[in-house]
Amino acid sequence: MLPVLDLEEAASEHLLMHYTRNGAFGPGRKPVVVLERGEGPYVFDTHGQRYFDALSALFCSQLGYSYGEEMAASAASQMAKLPFATTWGFAHPAAVELAEKLSTLSPPGLDHVFFTSGGSESVESAWKLCRLYHAATGGEGRTKAIARRIAYHGSTLGALALTGVDGYKAPFGPPAIHVRHVSPTNRFRLAEEPRFAEAVDDDAAFARALLEEIEEVVLEEGPETIAMFIAEPVQNAGGCFVPPEGYWPGLRELADRYGFLVVADEVITAYGRLGEWFGSTRVGAQPDLITTAKGLTSAYAPMGAVFASDRVVAPLYEDPKRNLLHGLTFAGHPLCASIAVKNLEIFERDRIFENVRDLEGHLESRLRELLALPIVGDVRGAGFFWAVELVGDEQNRRLDAAEREQLLRGFLPGRLMQAGMIARPDDRGDAVVQVAPPLISSAAQLDEMVAGLEASLLEAAELMDLGTSARSAN
């Protein structure tokens, strides 16, 4: 192995880091942090510095980092027996066992599983399954989708079209799918918009206002042209937008009225992130399809899965000549499937989701203490999935571009690491810091995380000249 400093230099020279300003790293610039080891909810860099992984490596490492040997044993026995087989016209035991197990855990009726290698592939597979369903049932004209602003659904071109972050799409030309974007369930900021201001404090009224907006878009585009609506049970980008009660049941009614399908993008919210197998269950969603990835294997291997309802797959079974016109060579890889099976077994055996449910209230109340800081305007989320919105004054002024640059890309990433944690300052929407700790984290570890966040945000407030006194507005 290369010595530590050579690793950092070689990384900046040869490793193109994703969604990263690569030019900010290298000799004379910032060193690349090279993570080489993990233990429990912690990761360690090549200098031996320990960080609490408060983002679960992009919402993936539900189990943290200490189950490697057990996962490796499953993978090794699979490797010795059958290292690879496809799910193209064949099956293999690991994929079958996993699909069968998942069908017992998924919401009722969603018991058909299409494997993928990750989240973007899951989203695009769901789109194709929707299109195939409509094409087979007289809906050839249903070529459009509705998604939500700021939502991230992936980076490949189809998934990117569904993504509601304009800056991510601008360089890549016209979108691959015709998509209309509607408001996310952002109670905090929609309070400033005339259309929603009166509604945000009342769940039923807020849900109604959001659903009316969707219905308007359906009618504008023509109901017979809409193939699907896609949204996360709790939207990540923008900062953990929890839906008002009644939103997802209302979506179901709209979909049934106008004939489009509902896709719950659970690439983050499935597999315990919200304390349940699926976030859909928690928010009262009854989707036709669910997309997942990340936590399916706790990221011990790359894998995703799409769940489809009996209705969506019926055309694929009723005509023996109908082809499921979509496939991915590595999807359902036996190695990944054997690891996923083990991962699901560990979730149940070690009562991982019970830990989330037991500690959610504690985490929430500790994070809400941050509302006393002058720079914190809102704290929102569910389960082990939270965002803290940063503001410029007691009236919750939005941070401007220069302030976001200074805070979110300049000061905070390094300061949080100095506090011994990896969290995510983000401004795809308004300025937030996101935390989504591994689901195995203890109360003491969560406290340690909140303390690191508090110290960093206090200094951030000083930097922004907001002072250090407690807010009175909250």
Ligand SMILES: Cc1ncc(COP(=O)(O)O)c(C=O)c1O
């Ligand atoms: C909700 C959601 N959908 C899709 C994706 C894309 O997943 P991947 O990066 O595995 O392609 C992500 C990634 O973060 C996501 O959060």
